[in-house]
Amino acid sequence: MAIIERPAAVPATVGSVAAPEVVTPTQALGVFRRPVSSSGWKSWLFTVDHKKLGIMYGAVALFFFLVGGVEALLIRLQLAAPDNTVLSADQYNQMFTMHATTMVFLFVMPMAAAFANYFLPLQIGARDVAFPRINALGFWLFLFGGLFLNSSWLLGGAADGGWFMYSPNSSALFSPSHGIDFWVLGLQITGIASLIGALNLIVTVLNMRAPGMKLMQMPVFTWMVLVVQFLLLFAMPVITVALFLLSFQRNFGATFFDVNQGADPLLWQHLFWIFGHPEVYIIILPSFGIISEVLPTFARKPLFGYKFVVFSGAAIGFVGWGVWAHHMFASGLGPVSVAVFSVATMLIAIPTGVKIVNWTLTLWGGKLWFTTAMLYAIGVIVLFTIGGVSGVTHAVAPSDTQQTDTYHIVAHFHYVIVGGAVMGLFSGFYYWWPKMFGKMLSERLGKWNFWLMFFGVNLTFGPMHILGLQGQPRRMVVWPEKLTGDGFFDMHFWNQVASVGSFVIGLGVLIFVINIFWTWKKAPLAPLDPWDARTLEWITASPPKEHNFDRIPTVHALDEFFHRKYEEMDTEDGPRLVKVKSAEEVLAEEESHADAHIHLPSPSYWPIVLSAALPIIAYGVIYNLMLSVIGTAILLLAVFGWCLEPSVADDSDYDPPAGGDSTKELATLG
Amino acid sequence: MDRSKETVSTLGRMPSTRRHWSRAALLTSVGLMLAGCANNAPQDIFEPKGENSKKIDTLQRPVFYIAGVVALIVIGVVGYAMWKFKDRGQDIPEQTHGNPKLEIALTILPAIILAGISVPTVITVFQLDKKTDAECIINVTGQQWWWEYDYATGQCGDVKIDKPIVTAGELVIPEKTNVLLRITSRDVIHSYWIPALNGKRDAVPGRLHTLRMQADQPGIYTGQCTEFCGLSHSRMRQAAVALTAGDFQKWVDNQMKDYVAPEAGSLAAEGEAVFTANCSKCHQINDLKNADGSPVLSEPDLYVVPGVAPNLSHLMNRTAFAGWTFDLLTDECRVKLWNAKPADFGAMYLKGITPECFEQVALRDWLRNPPGMKPMFVDPNNLSSTGGKYRGMPNLNLKPDQIDQLIAYLLGRN
Amino acid sequence: MFTTGSKLFLGATALSIVSAIVFGASVGGSAGMLGTIGLISVSVVFAFLAGINLFTRDGNLAATESDVERNAAAAQAGVGRSMWPLAAALGAGGLVVGTISKPVVFKVSFIVLLAAAAEWMVQGFSERVSADSKYNEGIRKRLLHPLEFPLLASVGAAVFIYSFSRIMLNIDKDAGRWVFMVIGAIITAVGFVFAAKRGMGKSTVAGIITVGALALVGVGIASAVSGQHPIEPHPAATAAVCLGTASEVQIEEVDAKASQSVAAKSNPLANVYLTSDEQLYALNTGIGNVQYHEITVPRSNAVHVLFHNDSAEPRRLTVHLGTFKAKDGSEGSEEAECTTALEKGGTAFLSFKINKSQLASSTPYRLTVPGVEDQEIKLLVP
Amino acid sequence: MADIAVHDVDHAHTDHGGYDDHAPHATSTGLTNNKLSMWLFLGSECLLFGGLISTYMLYRGRHQTGPGPDQIFDIPLTSVSSFILLMSSLTMVLAVNSAKRKDDRNTSLWLTITALLGALFVGGQVYEFTSFYHEGLGFTTSLFGSSFYTLTGFHGVHVTLGIIMLMVVVFIMQRDRITGDKAEVVELVGLYWHFVDVVWVIIFTLVYLIPS
Known part of the structure; x- marks a missing residue:
């Protein structure tokens, strides 16, 4: 990212001593110069621009989505026939562990982070996030953590304990490969990414809103992201503790889960689910935010009950802390805890219901425009409702003891996560693609994409309800031709339907990928405001300039952009909304008052260097601690290099060097 | 999702030939598909066969109905709105921001429904956790990948048990009796589940959890380990067999009876020697004696991680083996036993595995190469993490004639 | 070039x-x-x-x-x-x-x-x-x-x-506390003095602090070379202690300042109580208030028992883990594990694992309290 | 543990946001970005220590082998070290005070004193750990060993990182590298330092004092 306002270039002379044609510092310093390029691969590698980082987050998350998808297809292929042998038991266990881990930690969360990164500053009218380098660090940690995690496939097998990694099955005695070590350390690394991302975005939202924007005037997406960041802020340290305990046990012989020493394996379950349940809302709320933007836009009316939606989101985030033990109704907690958590879990259905009601009422009386984004958003309402009500059936604890760990649960949470979270993210893709890339994804391919995915999801996960209620447990590498003892149990049909369905989803995703490439190569430029949108991110160019806004917009209302375009006019038929300005006119007005001084931070080497140190330390923990020492040295170097680095590059970093009496300040510390 | 009981229960148990019929249904029509789904499913959670599961059923059935209705209403409203408010060139609607009264009403409505559900839920939770009225106590211990049952000494229903009984895979209980299972584990977490009799309860090492079991009538009720427990999680099954008090007494008597040594010189006697030499390291057969008259004591704690292996004293009184995964009964006999009327069931079950009903194939395969049938952690070259112990049964490299002898011997263990 | x-x-x-x-x-x-x-x-x-x-x-x-x-x-x-x-x-x-x-x-x-x-x-x-x-x-x-x-x-x-x-x-251990306190006090005091004496130059202050730190480092190196004061490992409870055959001194050392309470009490196999009149009984988890004197213990199972001492005497709970022949065929001695001696009202966990059937042991498996006669809880291990 | 270093230092120090450098206080909450993020970070840390303390409390008294807490704790010694750590909070306050008064000399002085007191505390902890180890309590000995060393070790690492942060601030101040708001930097380190002290008070109470 370049600095917008640079001191005027002065002749390239340095030094006061003789010899006019001395070596210029930039040339002599060679590689030690700070990166300043605003184009080319370096501009991506060392960028601190939230938009570039958002795009990279998205691209990497999509890559992991495909990886996790292939894992899912292999699982369904294995389960397509009785006593199948596509995968061995060991491979199958690795496959479902990594499918869940990849989808949760390496796809849905970072994809939400991608949207948050890109759109949150735009939606609140900021030029960047509060800590751009930390933002970059978060991305690189996520990428390196994800790669580290997946490198276990090549180094003796991936983790095989399920994503919930219950102890003592996760101890070295029962899982001797390094898979779980990779899992623990990989999640530790991506966990840091989430934590610092959370700090960054919370500060950004709380501190850097455009003038006039009150909290209750923030777009719902921003609100939901804010709630999610608070959840992350408090949930990540808990899983960090759990992961530390596990890795100390596996790598250094600690006794935390050693039953023979008197340990209680439920400790892990509590720690994991205290993190794990908020995690569910971490996954789903960004998607709720996205469709709360998409529905009003395409219904041409504001979100019904904005305050209720916001408060119910916050309520979900809050109550979400008090329900973790509903994952443990069969774990033997005792009746009092079970009863309390059962009722608390029912409570959380209320704010969720509020959201669904409000989305439905947003559609009511609108002027509905069925774009692909809109279809996905409506798909979320429908599928999430199904997932939600099946969720209520397991909030009833006694009923849950019959359903938990069966395919009924698999059906439930896939309706919630695929139907709720993933479909919401796809809605976001179609809605915001023109903003991010200046080109619209093909609506024709998009419709194909949507309908294939919608039917695929129902075909895959619908039958799982039935399988579960008929008593098929989860995580079974095979379902037998005949079950022992009876010989009548027919699991064939619905298992096969589910397998077919999964490939329909796969086809849908393939069409999406094709759509991306088609759009990239063939699509014409998109209009400035293709959807007649409502929020701040559309009051700027598509894609936005590096500094986002030429002038920081002043906010007067919720749906600021809409109110700049439309005004209520009195006509013969009473008051009517009339378009008074086009998007281009609104933008032109902003540009004509462009700010004179805009400072943006310069790119930096340190985020990528720092984040590269962590996998080195992690490999060291697994293989040889000397490697960790080297990693730590790199880490320390990077941390302090970071701290001593000015926010804006030295003049001498530019070619030709600016030099002269720079007035630029260093960062607050060093 | 909201599968109603009607389709399930009216069809009843279906003979195995109907399976092919349902396969045809796959290709034909939706109606037939539904019938396919309603095929007999012994682990169906909507077919309670005991007091506890019936309590759960009474609670969950209305919840499922309500859930279904709510989902249908929401989807219906969304569908109607999509049709009704489609963009047909109408004006941009009024920019209303909501209707607080409606909102509050729609918040309170689900709250009332949920409050209505929560009261019976809490009551049922406490009812199902009652521990003071047990008439029989059985310790249930899970390990990779099978279940062990220890009958504690004392009363069990009307029957007195004098010395501890140890068995595996098949839990035998007296009917109409409140049995309290005390569930734990020797290695990783497992979960004990007999859907027809009660919900599941995790077996957590170092902890003891209780689970009530009560069956209304004699019969066999299947279930499966439901907590992921490693390689052969999918091949860790269990069943509960309920018998009348009289039949249960007979079963206990049989468990207590003295060891029946095979006739000297018979194939089975050779099998006894093979067993003592190879199998008795881990598997206990009660009262089996060495040549010098000393008892043969198994020492599984030296060879396998959980420190136990199934007690085989009465193997042929069980209908399946190896984590209750492979049948000992032929298909024909199994169907007969399964379809037996409650009144006849006990007698038929207590006969055990008779030679004519004995399904040898699986047992032979098992003796030839156990890990080939059920994935286990038994590669002798790869035991560094377990200190040289196996998790599961290794391949003992038995010769075909040794297998013949063993089969003959084991057939007498009833 | x-x-x-x-x-x-x-x-x-x-x-x-x-x-x-x-x-x-x-x-x-x-x-x-x-x-x-x-x-x-x-x-x-x-x-x-x-x-x-x-x-x-x-x-x-x-x-x-x-x-x-x-x-x-x-x-x-x-x-x-x-x-x-x-x-x-x-x-x-x-x-x-x-x-x-x-x-x-x-x-x-x-x-x-x-x-x-x-x-x-x-x-x-x-x-x-x-x-x-x-x-x-x-x-x-x-x-x-x-x-x-x-x-x-x-x-x-x-x-x-x-x-x-x-x-x-x-x-010395006791002197250590004083040294610790004194060094802390000196550092703080030096801070206050220097803060007050503004006349002192920066480099003087830095010099004095450096000299002080170096002195400490010097003494530290000297101490490292001269070794450390003797630290005795705490004796662990042996079978002899549990069975009451060890010397008084040994027993006292084991019990010195032993912990008396546990935080989590979830799901042991049984709660064992020694009443104020020195009666021993067990409550089996999962079964109401029935007093047991015989518990069936599955083999090879890590079993936790929670011991409550309500008698006036300090008491420990001992589990007798049987007597086995050694590898060379000679008769072994009885194995046992125990809690530390608990004061009245104290609770402690006792965890044990019995791997062999009772037939393998020449002495019975049981729970006893040393010093309390004729009270025991039999452990049945099939 | 290294990753903790990352958070700490990130939040103690700063980055420049998109806003104009010349108006660093123009935030919606009035708190600077750095200070807000430090508060949030400490909130997050509360749950980290919460998890560790819960683990310790859950396993209190459940160890099977090795010495128990009452047998090895040297309460007088730990009381002294706790007091020294508390004193360092006082000297930290003085450092922040001096920094606000733009008194560079005393700021450096008090930061150094704070760092020395912190180092004294950690030295005491190293001594304590060594003694415990020789008394028979290793990291892998028992549940008590594992959970005690993990909890107090995490705290010790936090103090150590704090010391390094203090020292680096002193170095940087000596070399005039802070041209931004010095007082704020000192205050941020101070916030962290006080947090670590408060956590120690909780640990000292729950771990050392209650079981005896």
Whole structure:
């Protein structure tokens, strides 16, 4: 990212001593110069621009989505026939562990982070996030953590304990490969990414809103992201503790889960689910935010009950802390805890219901425009409702003891996560693609994409309800031709339907990928405001300039952009909304008052260097601690290099060097 | 999702030939598909066969109905709105921001429904956790990948048990009796589940959890380990067999009876020697004696991680083996036993595995190469993490004639 | 021609190859292997860097023009004083000494050499960057501060912490507390005095603090050399203690200040109570209030029993774990485990695992309380 | 543990946001970005220590082998070290005060004193750990060993990182590298330092004092 306002270039002379044609510092310093390029691969590698980082987050998350998808297809292929042998038991266990881990930690969360990164500053009218380098660090940690995690496939097998990694099955005695070590350390690394991302975005939202924007005037997406960041802020340290305990046990012989020493394996379950349940809302709320933007836009009316939606989101985030033990109704907690958590879990259905009601009422009386984004958003309402009500059936604890760990649960949470979270993210893709890339994804391919995915999801996960209620447990590498003892149990049909369905989803995703490439190569430029949108991110160019806004917009209302375009006019038929300005006119007005001084931070080497140190330390923990020492040295170097680095590059970093009496300040510390 | 009981229960148990019929249904029509789904499913959670599961059923059935209705209403409203408010060139609607009264009403409505559900839920939770009225106590211990049952000494229903009984895979209980299972584990977490009799309860090492079991009538009720427990999680099954008090007494008597040594010189006697030499390291057969008259004591704690292996004293009184995964009964006999009327069931079950009903194939395969049938952690070259112990049964490299002898011997263990 | 930078790296390459050979030849075993591999990798890295420097001409095409090099102001300016050659020489000397004496000397010297080389290199490099010595200094700082600051801070802190802990280990345990307190008080007091005496120069203050810290480090090193005060390991409960056959002193040592309470009491197999009139009974988990004197314990199962002592005497719960023949066929002695002796109202966990059937043991498995006659809970192990 | 270093230092120090450098206080909450993020970070840390303390409390008294807490704790010694750590909070306050008064000399002085007191505390902890180890309590000995060393070790690492941060601030101040708001930097380190002290008070109470 370049600095917008640079001191005027002065002749390239340095030094006061003789010899006019001395070596210029930039040339002599060679590689030690700070990166300043605003184009080319370096501009991506060392960028601190939230938009570039958002795009990279998205691209990497999509890559992991495909990886996790292939894992899912292999699982369904294995389960397509009785006593199948596509995968061995060991491979199958690795496959479902990594499918869940990849989808949760390496796809849905970072994809939400991608949207948050890109759109949150735009939606609140900021030029960047509060800590751009930390933002970059978060991305690189996520990428390196994800790669580290997946490198276990090549180094003796991936983790095989399920994503919930219950102890003592996760101890070295029962899982001797390094898979779980990779899992623990990989999640530790991506966990840091989430934590610092959370700090960054919370500060950004709380501190850097455009003038006039009150909290209750923030777009719902921003609100939901804010709630999610608070959840992350408090949930990540808990899983960090759990992961530390596990890795100390596996790598250094600690006794935390050693039953023979008197340990209680439920400790892990509590720690994991205290993190794990908020995690569910971490996954789903960004998607709720996205469709709360998409529905009003395409219904041409504001979100019904904005305050209720916001408060119910916050309520979900809050109550979400008090329900973790509903994952443990069969774990033997005792009746009092079970009863309390059962009722608390029912409570959380209320704010969720509020959201669904409000989305439905947003559609009511609108002027509905069925774009692909809109279809996905409506798909979320429908599928999430199904997932939600099946969720209520397991909030009833006694009923849950019959359903938990069966395919009924698999059906439930896939309706919630695929139907709720993933479909919401796809809605976001179609809605915001023109903003991010200046080109619209093909609506024709998009419709194909949507309908294939919608039917695929129902075909895959619908039958799982039935399988579960008929008593098929989860995580079974095979379902037998005949079950022992009876010989009548027919699991064939619905298992096969589910397998077919999964490939329909796969086809849908393939069409999406094709759509991306088609759009990239063939699509014409998109209009400035293709959807007649409502929020701040559309009051700027598509894609936005590096500094986002030429002038920081002043906010007067919720749906600021809409109110700049439309005004209520009195006509013969009473008051009517009339378009008074086009998007281009609104933008032109902003540009004509462009700010004179805009400072943006310069790119930096340190985020990528720092984040590269962590996998080195992690490999060291697994293989040889000397490697960790080297990693730590790199880490320390990077941390302090970071701290001593000015926010804006030295003049001498530019070619030709600016030099002269720079007035630029260093960062607050060093 | 909201599968109603009607389709399930009216069809009843279906003979195995109907399976092919349902396969045809796959290709034909939706109606037939539904019938396919309603095929007999012994682990169906909507077919309670005991007091506890019936309590759960009474609670969950209305919840499922309500859930279904709510989902249908929401989807219906969304569908109607999509049709009704489609963009047909109408004006941009009024920019209303909501209707607080409606909102509050729609918040309170689900709250009332949920409050209505929560009261019976809490009551049922406490009812199902009652521990003071047990008439029989059985310790249930899970390990990779099978279940062990220890009958504690004392009363069990009307029957007195004098010395501890140890068995595996098949839990035998007296009917109409409140049995309290005390569930734990020797290695990783497992979960004990007999859907027809009660919900599941995790077996957590170092902890003891209780689970009530009560069956209304004699019969066999299947279930499966439901907590992921490693390689052969999918091949860790269990069943509960309920018998009348009289039949249960007979079963206990049989468990207590003295060891029946095979006739000297018979194939089975050779099998006894093979067993003592190879199998008795881990598997206990009660009262089996060495040549010098000393008892043969198994020492599984030296060879396998959980420190136990199934007690085989009465193997042929069980209908399946190896984590209750492979049948000992032929298909024909199994169907007969399964379809037996409650009144006849006990007698038929207590006969055990008779030679004519004995399904040898699986047992032979098992003796030839156990890990080939059920994935286990038994590669002798790869035991560094377990200190040289196996998790599961290794391949003992038995010769075909040794297998013949063993089969003959084991057939007498009833 | 070779550029300045590449000369340096070529030299370093040669040096590291030589040291790899010397080291590999002189030090054997896995440490030697590791060290040699390390040194070889270092030489590869240096060679690589030398190659890059040669290829890029130190990143500067102009640098190859000898004119520019000669005319550059920095090339003519006097080279400033530098402590790095001295440090490097010390390090190299230590390295040689280290190979024949203690490995720790070798390691420290190696680190010193490495640090000196790095500092020297960067200093040398930065002195030639431009004609502006102030600017050159800036470059040096920019490159080295990220390394120096954290290293100095952490090394300084580590040396201080280590020295102080050695002093504490060296002196008497009771005196230690006073020393601890006094040092803390002195540091704080010095802070207040210096804060008040504004007349003192910065460097005076820094000097005094440094001298003080160095003194502490010196004493610390001396303490480390002289060793530590005796620390006795706590005796563990043996079968003899549990069975009450050990000497009084032994038993007392085991019980000294034993813990009396547990935080979590979830799901033991049984709660064992010793009543105030010294009756022993068990409550079986999962079954109401029935007093048991016989518990069926599955084999090979980690079993937790929670012991509550309500009698007035300090009592322990002992589990008798049977008597087994030793491998050579001789009769073994009875095995047992126990809790520490609990005061009235104390609770403690007793965990045990019985692997063999009761038939294998010549004595019964049971729970008893030493000192309480005729009270026991039988453990049935099928 | 290294990753904790990352958070700490990130939040103690700063980055420049998109806003104009010349108006660093123009935030919606009035708190600077750095200070807000430090508060949030400490909130997050509360749950980290919460998890560790819960683990310790859950396993209190459940160890099977090795010495128990009452047998090895040297309460007088730990009381002294706790007091020293508390004193360092006082000297930290003085440092922040001096920094606000733009008194560079005393700021450096008090920061150094704080760092020395912190180092004294950690030295005491190293001594304590060494003693415990020789008394038979290793990291892998028992549940008590594992959970005790993990909890107090995590705290010790936090103090150590704090010391390094203090020292680096002193170095940087000596070399005039802070051109921004010095007082704020000192205050941020101070916030962290006080947090670590408060956590120690909780640990000292729950771990050392309650079981005896």
